[in-house]
Amino acid sequence: MNIVVCVKHVPDATADRKFEDDFTVDRVGVDGLLSELDEYAVEQALQFREKREGEEITVTALTVGPEKAADAVRKALQMGADSGVHVVDDAIAGSDYIATSLVLAKAVEKIKADAGADLVICGMASTDASGSVVPAMLAERLGLPQVTLASVIESQGDQIRIKRDNEGSTEVIGATLPIVLSVTDQSGEARYPSFKGIMAAKKKPLETWSLSDLGVDAGEVGLSVAWSQVEDTTERPPRTAGEIVTDEDGSGAGALVDFLASKKFI
């Protein structure tokens, strides 16, 4: 059995993220890294493998993105994934969810043809686009059940059960493999790569595929054919410095309540 984990290389959320002149996300001027939320996906893939000792299970980390995106796959290999795939092609730049999910789906199909793909695991959201839609789109394109936003994952044979928080309830969802699964940051802290893991990762296979390897026409992806277009981006003006008081002998509560009353909140 082979597990595919989808990992995205994203600009560091703690840095000053920006846009390019064509309104695409600046992926060069800002340091990038494996999206923290996809670390949870890698972790769950590794745990799945570890829990099912004795079974032949491999984990393939898959990313779609520019040159540097290979770093996201490398990190997954260091954490313990067995192999990696990086889909890179100039034509992909500026792709929306629709095109990204198309390329991912084609890559999963190719992995499936070579090694099988019984389980596709995604993060709950990319930390740059934050759409939380790619897993559902992947499921739709692959014709698979989607089991999303899992905080607890259990499996037995080809049966998967997850627990998740929904709007007003907690739910248990059941499905039969193959599926697309997404996991939240409640699913358990991701491991750090060990020194041994970092060394071992250097010898693990990391393949680079282009659109033609996947049989995707360059005209189907990229900024110019995106089904939604950004017309403008505006940096939020810094908030004007507010009033800050220091609480002394209970003065803070009075000042706070006066402020709230002046704004008609009371």
Add this chain to the structure above:
Amino acid sequence: MSEVLVVVDHADGEVKKPTYELLTIAKRLGEPAAVFFGSPEQGDAVAEKVKKYGAAKVYVIDDAQIKGFLVAPKAEALQQLVEKTSPAAILLPSTFENKEVAARLAIKIGSGLITDAVDVQEGGVTTQSVFAGNFTVQAKVTQGTPIITVKPNSAAPEESEGAGTVEAFAATISDGAKTAQIVATQPRQSTGRPELTEAAIVVSGGRGTGGNFEPVEGFADSLGAAVGASRAAVDSGWMPHAFQVGQTGKTVSPQLYVANGISGAIQHRAGMQTSKTIVAVNKDPEAPIFELVDFGVVGDLHTVLPAATEKVKERKG
């Protein structure tokens, strides 16, 4: 004028406020038509509610075949409704579930998708808040029927009488869509407080509460507010995950947000930075949350909040 489909946000037939916000927005794009997934018995009552906000039609889709499964059946039903009605746009309240419904629908009908809009103007230009609220983005769907998921509090609901004609829509759900099964559901206990994402005021607590949320809850109740929490408070087991504000919790955009014992990490900001007025109580004058505030108190929340609660009660009489 073309119809604009608005998926009704409801809990067991109780229509939620974002529905009215979306109907208000829909009027800018065409003629609002509500889409209710639920029991046909509840359809009439829902129609009475949504017609007050301009719904000309109310499509009732019996959810007997739908509610036991995740997302895919709803996307199928909407695809069929879109084929029948050729709407100008489809608006959905931006919940995780609806974003996934929208995602599948977008692929099915070959349409562009915009998620988490905080505004939609005439002509379908959307505004989104991105990068933890540091940027706003204007965008537009350029292919197919625009599918837009809209955040709560994106418009003030405006009343206007619509015909509210109820029409049952019989969707055919394929077996292939019924594959991810909801095995069990446990409704969360109501706190009696306003819903976090819809509340006009949110009072939150973080690690600085030290696990004692009473001062935070007391202050929230004096203001009629919802209670929120940072991830640190949730990870410590002090509050359920449903109360978490931030990147991996809820995004809130209330009139007033009060952060108590919360440092203001970027992931927390991502969920509250667009609040209209921001107030913080924190004993560290260097806490980054103070960069965001309209008003801040440097002090211990365990003394400031109970005293403030008393004063609010006095003022309210």
